[in-house]
Amino acid sequence: xxxxxxxxxxxxxxxxxxxxxxxxxxxxxxxxxxxxxxxxxxxxxxxxxxxxxxxxxxxxxxxxxxxxxxxxxxxxxxxxxxxxxxxxxxxxxxxxxxxxxxxxxxxxxxxxxxxxxxxxxxxxxxxxxxxxxxxxxxxxxxxxxxxxxxxxxxx
Numbered sequence: 001x002x003x004x005x006x007x008x009x010x011x012x013x014x015x016x017x018x019x020x021x022x023x024x025x026x027x028x029x030x031x032x033x034x035x036x037x038x039x040x041x042x043x044x045x046x047x048x049x050x051x052x053x054x055x056x057x058x059x060x061x062x063x064x065x066x067x068x069x070x071x072x073x074x075x076x077x078x079x080x081x082x083x084x085x086x087x088x089x090x091x092x093x094x095x096x097x098x099x100x101x102x103x104x105x106x107x108x109x110x111x112x113x114x115x116x117x118x119x120x121x122x123x124x125x126x127x128x129x130x131x132x133x134x135x136x137x138x139x140x141x142x143x144x145x146x147x148x149x150x151x152x153x154x155x
Contacts, residue, residue: 034075035060041082042071051150055140056132061124061147065154070114070147072124076131085122087114089155095144100129107137110144112151 035052038060042049047069052062058075070085087093092115100106110127126147127140 038062038071038073038082041073045071045082045084047071047084053143053147055126055143056136058131059126061126063147063150063154068154070124070151074125085114085124087151087155088116091116091155093148093151093155095141095148096123097141097144105138106134107141110137110141112144112148114151 031054035054038052039049039062042062042064047062047064047067049062049071050065052060054060060073060075062071063069064071068087070087071082072085073080073082092113094113094115096109096111096113097107098109100108106129107127108129109125112124112126113121114124115121124147126144127137129137132140
């Protein structure tokens with residue numbers, strides 16, 4: 001009787017644990033593949049990414065300090081393709097935070113703006129309430145400030 005309970009226990013652990021382990025493994029493999037594709041796209045754009053980070057499950061950002069460029073990829077786009085944003089010493093780099101009108105503790109959008117003089121301005125979105133988890137706004141606002149300082153120190 002005791003061995004039968006042991007066998008049922010082991011069988012139930014295998015039936016529950018094995019699928020969970022497979023899901024974790026496939027998730028890590030998929031994430032690694034996405035990061036490798038991101039780095040390959042950067043390389044094909046002529047960039048050597050010094051530092052990169054996953055902002056969320058759908059956004060990646062990297063910086064090439066030698067070529068002075070930021071590369072991002074948003075997997076929410078219909079055709080996810082890496083975007084390159086060059087920056088110069090004369091550029092203004094700022095973090096723009098838009099908060100909810102109903103609840104000032106919730107962010108609607110967080111982005112970095114790179115403005116080069118009177119010409120064009122580039123927006124790198126870190127958080128958007130329409131596509132991201134509602135409660136990750138504060139954390140991504142902090143990451144935007146970190147990346148603002150990374151860009152400023154690379155200039």
